[in-house]
Amino acid sequence: MAMEKNGWLGLALALAVFTALPALADGVGLVKVSKGSVYIERAGKRLPAPVGTIIESSDRIVTGRDGSTGITFLDNSRMALGPGSTLAIDRFNFDQTTHEGNFDTTLRRGTLSAVSGKLAKHSPKAMTVRTRSTILAVRGTEFVVRTR
């Protein structure tokens, strides 16, 4: 057992330093890909969103003409936006023990690709994506949306 423990420590020392994360307390997601101009709008402010930016529920994610971004969420859902896109996180709740909760977003303009996660797997009603005129109920899947 002592040998094993030393083995792990050796392994840890051999690895590069892990990137430290800011506190995740309020976060529902994390920016993993950020190219060109990518912003979040939060409480009336516009903030740049480089890789490592924490996404909170009620944030709006905005990409410029040259921008694209990819985000992972707490329930292992993933979303990405193409250029000229705006996505509003309307609601995100996820109970890690029961997997109950809701994930609602609105694509106001642009293109979105999405892979659903544990919320949609637990309940076919848990995840929705809206546009101005359409509501999508996501039943455990991958898809793309464009809205104008």
Added chain:
Amino acid sequence: MTPLRNMAALLTPIMLIGCATVSKDSIVLLPKADGSTGAIAATRAGEEVVLDSAYASARHVASGKLQRGTEDARKVQQEFGAAIAGMPQAPASFTLYFLTGSDDFTEQSTAVIADLLEQTRSRPFPEITVIGHTDLAGNDAENDALSLQRADKVRDMLVALGIPKESIRAVARGAREPVVATEPGVHEPRNRRVEVSVR
């Protein structure tokens, strides 16, 4: 009501409709990495279109409704390329197994840890969720507590290996997600595990 107000009452709904023009939407269902598809239900003006096969699509037509169709994979790439290319890597999952009723893990599990650390190192701003599971022996309260104990132990080990504790969450699933279906009360080693999900 004055004639002017009557006019306003008539015009308001028309103006509202004018502002909130219907959006022009296209939705395409993609095949998953394993080839399966899942489904999506698109509802517009009270009408539902269900997409449940690879590259099934719903696109707005002049009437304002959605029309069901099937897309060419290459065209989808052209139309949605940047949004598809921006998708973050899928989470990686690792499983560590435990001895009966304890939070000591089996020897085979130590080999998995090297892979887990390598995955963590290779990702930008890695986030780790440590998910404790039990078998169906014992009651819910015991299992929730035991699964959290197992998850905490793995989290502490990962912290000792140099992963910042701020980027690790330990959560308890109790007996809610057995990998092997058994009757209640059955001891099943394959269900006594901790899953480490690396995003």
